[in-house]
Amino acid sequence: MRDITGGVCAPEGFVANGIHAGMRKNKAKKDLALIYSKEPCIAAATYTQNKVKGAPLIVTKKHLKDGIAQAIICNSGNANTCNSNGVELATETSELVAKELGIKEEDVIVASTGVIGQPMVIDPFKEHMHELVAGLKKDGSDDAVHGIMTTDTQPKEYAVEFVIDGQIAHIGAIAKGSGMIHPNMATMLAFVTSDVDISKEMLDIMIHEVVNDTFNMVSVDGDTSTNDMLCVMCNGLAGNKKIVFKDHDYQVMEDALFYICEQLSRGIAKDGEGATKLLTCKVSHAKSVWNAKAVAKSVITSSLFKAAMFGKDANWGRILCAIGYAPADVDVNKVDVHLQSTVGDLYVCHNGMGVEFDEEFATKVLSEDEIIIAIDLNDGDYSATAWGCDLTYDYVKINGDYRT
């Protein structure tokens, strides 16, 4: 397996585009993206667990009942959520896409991100559909990813090449997500393409396995969004023998998908609204995976700890505090904690009590871009990793004035 360029267009048979269609006032910012496969794809998705759901999710769920899709359309700038005409709009959008591409309306996946509850009209979609489709191209992933970005400062775009059943295969992906990020299903938008041949049943299982340990372990602010969606489209053009069991080929593809989703998850956490640091919390020797995950998520979600990391302050008491209120079975008197970065390893807590450390060295360790919080519960055989970011002035600035 090796990293390659090309994003969602890296797999065979996929093209993409992104344009400014007028959902946003700023004309320099793209706000509409389209991904298209020349062949119909096996497709599967996961959605937000928020009870308030964006209208596009409702339409997409309906369209994906048969497990087949051929295009993904996504706008940014307005989430199409809590609008009385939301479902109508999302349906009309997929009709426009289908007509222009000459495919079935039920094979269009619709997604949307931006402010919730703002009035929205069909006009920008109608007026720009021809332009959007006409511009579909093999090097269009970059335009597409810019079309789905909101407060993201970096495009999140990855692709890998690997061999499966003797054939060269690919997985590519783009994602957006910066605020309103919390582990409860997809927690953002991620569109994944592949030329692997796989059954709908196997793809469904694979997505849920991978998402549970990647996207569902990311938290920026504890707010589970209304429009989260991860979807994967596989057009089978790699020519491998179709994956229909959990065999070696399944594992090969899952490894590649896991790698892509882990990169996207790290990318989303690192680009969390206002973030200056990626925080990676690795919990080891827990009594169960569930316990390990609960502890990792609790630490990564603590506002107090996140603010301390922004301040490069090795205030490990806040880590213990967050472990203590995690919904997990933990013996706090067995807990060891290390803070790590490329500079070195800072041992701060042994058996739940403080270990003396050099404050100057601590500041150096915590001045790096990625901090690993290594928590050893010394109480079992299970591990988990969660990703998050620091809490900064800019998070408040961005969210104190998001709509204007």
Place this chain on the structure above:
Amino acid sequence: MRDITGGVCAPEGFVANGIHAGMRKNKAKKDLALIYSKEPCIAAATYTQNKVKGAPLIVTKKHLKDGIAQAIICNSGNANTCNSNGVELATETSELVAKELGIKEEDVIVASTGVIGQPMVIDPFKEHMHELVAGLKKDGSDDAVHGIMTTDTQPKEYAVEFVIDGQIAHIGAIAKGSGMIHPNMATMLAFVTSDVDISKEMLDIMIHEVVNDTFNMVSVDGDTSTNDMLCVMCNGLAGNKKIVFKDHDYQVMEDALFYICEQLSRGIAKDGEGATKLLTCKVSHAKSVWNAKAVAKSVITSSLFKAAMFGKDANWGRILCAIGYAPADVDVNKVDVHLQSTVGDLYVCHNGMGVEFDEEFATKVLSEDEIIIAIDLNDGDYSATAWGCDLTYDYVKINGDYRT
């Protein structure tokens, strides 16, 4: 019932003091407080649910087994948590208090607040115990409340006078709490005194009833502290017939205690670290009290919504989002939302969809010090209120650099 001055010394027979003993470097800041009743008191307490518990809580629980106490000692500046000598220190502190006051060691309540996991020694307690006790006075509540403050900007001190069984009675209280505040038991330190005569059993029940609807409905940052404690001491000097049933007198006292705890809860939320606004979330017509509380707490805890309130931005979509991920049984298509302040009422959401409003008026409504978020679930008969505050630059500033 009427508000009076005097704080914890308002009830008959109580005196208090607060001094600088050297736990903190800043000599202008008091860091040690003592409350004393000339008569032994019926006493009860609630404690944090965090699995990491400050050593003083362990000692206090032991001392309160018999339901009797006569003094409360509390230091700020160092939480005495995650220290290997913590229990020893807390025990030694209560011995010093007992010896100096000539009371039983088991009748001393010990509390502590400040940084977690910092080394701590007995010396400041030893050297200043005589001075602390010698300074006990009837107008000492103000000194005591300053002795327990950490990042609090305002002392929280209340007292009421009321008639019970024909006798004039009082309840007084001081509290601290500004950060690391989240509903899961007491969520801060609160010391309540009263001259009402009541049994230990009735006082226990009353505390839990009152705390569930007051302190447990406050959130500043979602972090449940390790040292939270609310304790109430009643010395019976009001001369009422001892309360031993849930009778009219019980109700009279509970109303007074509820009022005091509600004021303290609002005070803590309003003085949340960095806060510029008190947010009061009132949920009505829920299917159950539990549902109402879950929704109110979810909204008040949302970082995105809190940041929007700081920015005076009527971004009600974030309220819907937080309702949607609350662990509650809610029909989001029935939800109405109003934002209210002394300036007026802003209707933003009807049946889960947006209502058009004037942005200029919205900014005016949201520019006030207290914002009420009125959420009508239109789906039942139950209500709940939660208190919180906005998320500001200063929260990040305070917590990015707390230890130094």
